[in-house]
Amino acid sequence: MKRLAIITTHPIQYNAPWFKLLNETGKIAVKVFYTWGRAGMGAKYDPGFGKVIEWDIPLLEGYDYEYVDNISNEPGSHHFKGIINPDLIERIQAWKPDALLVFGWSFDSHLRCLRFFYKKVPVLFRGDSTLLDEKVGIRQLIRRFFLRWVFSHVDFALYAGTNNKMYFRKHGLKEHQLVFVPHAIDNERFCNNPEVNEQKARDWRKRLNINDSDLVVLFAGKFESKKNPELLLKVASEIPNKDIRFILVGNGHLDSTLKNAANGDPRIHFLDFQNQNLMPVVYRLGDVFILPSNGPGETWGLAVNEAMASSRTIMVSDKVGCGVDLVSHKNGIIFPHGKHVECVSFLTALLENRKKLAEMNRESEKRITDFSYERIVRAVLNILDTLKTKD
Known part of the structure; x- marks a missing residue:
């Protein structure tokens, strides 16, 4: 049985479930090496939300793992020297993997792993960077040269979508080295029990004094400049219709700024x-x-x-990496970042055509089925099968 060692910083709610599924296939042995150490597990302060976060779903069930001692003076995944594991390579070697899957290169120990294991065992790499924020200049050229060197230590890159694939191609990886392994969530958890969850949502909306007939626009995430939740308030100011509501779910450093800017508009709700x-x-x-x-x-x-697994219509800016893969005119819009005019037009049209909204909701749920944990598992197994035929 093939043995796959997975190198990642800490348990993440989007990855742990497919680690479990991969292991449960019984076709390969999986072991995850968590490089942040034990401090990476449990409640952590999230600067984006501005509060301590501890996930309420199991992240360590159904697969083998170990915490690797991290001697960084400032442990964390926010900087290169935040992950320093003197015995990581030794521990991986002791487990005798047939292949390595490394999440991210921008940590001291992860880059060392790429360099050490390349040409010893096949090295798979997972990262979701894009070219969407690139700025032309000398720094870009230097970074391009450096990243080509980094990725010269990779056998296969598991790209999440179109923008991520373009990034890998730009940095020297060939087509035969690129394998589509979609970014995914637990679709079933969001799709299951739709009637129950819809009723709970209706009850919650009633407590917020929102009518069933109102059109509700939802933002859920960190209240930070990167996410630009202020755009919702601009849209609200341009649509005076009382039958539209806006719900912003989250926390962050823009908390008070957003609430002050809402200026008591009863159509804008914060959770x-x-x-x-x-x-x-x-x-x-x-x-x-x-x-x-x-x-x-x-x-x-x-x-x-x-949101798509919850059968919702989608609006994303052109700075959102998944847009080109998940959003089209059939289930929403992609609008120019920082510009709210198209958003106003889109929502105004939906206020007049609820049938179109229902069609878009159905299209979202249909489209997201291709982006699943099961597809991730199949893709990883296919790579390992390919390696097996080469042995």
Whole structure:
């Protein structure tokens, strides 16, 4: 049985479920090496939300893992020297993997792993960077040269979508090295029990004095400049219709700024950060989900996956990495970042045509089925099968 060692910083709610599924196939042995160390597990302060966050879904069940000692003076995934594991390579070697899957290169130990194991065992790489925020200049050229060197230590890159694939191609990887492994969420958790979750959402909307007939636009995420939640307030000011509502779910450094800018408009509602177990209901509070990011760094936008699995119409800016793969005129719009005019037109049209809204909702749920954990597992197994035929 092939053995796959996975190198990543800490348990993440979007990755742990497919680690479990991969292991449960019984076709390969999986072991995850968590390089942040034990400090990477449990409640952590999230500067984006401006509060301590602890996920309420299991992240360590169904697969083998170990925490690797991290001796960084400032542990964390926010800088290169935040992940320093003197015995990581030794521990991986002791497990004797047939292949390595490394998440991210921008940590001391992860880059060391890429360099050490390349040509010893096949090296798979997962990262979701894009070219969406690139600025032309000498720094871009230097970075391009450096990243070509980094990725010269990779056998296969598992690209999440179109923008991510373009990034890898730009940095020297060949077509035969690129494997589509979509960014995904637990679609079933958001699709299951739709009647129950819809009713819970209706009850919640009533408590907010929102009518069933109102058109509700939902933002859920960090209240930070990158996400640009202020755009919702600009849209609200341009649509005086009392039958449209706006719900902003989250926290962050823009908290007070947003609430002051709302200026007491009764159509604008604020809810604090909601944990994962409630999110299938939260997305159904809205009829339309919007991610108006300005960037930089909105490499994908997994909230869009969650909203689509909840059968919602989607509005994303052109700075959201997933837009080209997940959003079209059939289930929403992609609008120029920082510009709210197209958003106003789109929502005004939906106020007049609820049948179109229902069609878009159905298209979202249909389209997201191709972006699943099961497809991730199949893709990884296919790579390992290919390696097996070469042995």
